[in-house]
Amino acid sequence: MDRRTKAREIAMQALYQLDVQGDNYLQQVEMFLKESSTDDMVFDLAAEWTKKTWENLAVCDELIKHAAIKWDLARLSSVDRSILRLATYQLLFCKDMPGKVVINEAIEIAKKYSGHQSPRFVNGVLDAILRRSREDKLQ
Numbered sequence: 001m002d003r004r005t006k007a008r009e010i011a012m013q014a015l016y017q018l019d020v021q022g023d024n025y026l027q028q029v030e031m032f033l034k035e036s037s038t039d040d041m042v043f044d045l046a047a048e049w050t051k052k053t054w055e056n057l058a059v060c061d062e063l064i065k066h067a068a069i070k071w072d073l074a075r076l077s078s079v080d081r082s083i084l085r086l087a088t089y090q091l092l093f094c095k096d097m098p099g100k101v102v103i104n105e106a107i108e109i110a111k112k113y114s115g116h117q118s119p120r121f122v123n124g125v126l127d128a129i130l131r132r133s134r135e136d137k138l139q
Helices: 003-021 023-036 040-055 057-067 078-093 099-113 118-138
Strands: none
Touching: 003 023, 003 040, 003 078, 003 099, 023 040, 040 057, 040 078, 057 078, 057 118, 078 099, 078 118, 099 118
16 A cells, blocks of 8 residues: 555544544544554554544535535534545645646555445535635735
């Protein structure tokens, strides 16, 4: 498995735990990340993406709410929410990552960790977020 893919999966899992357990889990996230990979690059990426996504949660959630028409964020599964949050953070703030790569990686994670309808849902929401971010840049 590609190192960045592994880092994304671990970051999604850490975000899932934060979503379920709340800010109190922040102190334990680093231990979880270290236990999840012995590769320093994977650890560093997963730690950065988890921390930065959680710091920008309000921005990410607002975009997800706007893009997930007719879906309340609270009604989404914690796994789907975590996948969408991580990918939204990467679309907005990781300029070195092509948007289509971020979306494809999120779809693959959804296939592996979520329900059979999730990949299509994740694709639609993230595609809408990517289009909106590109439109905002043009204005």
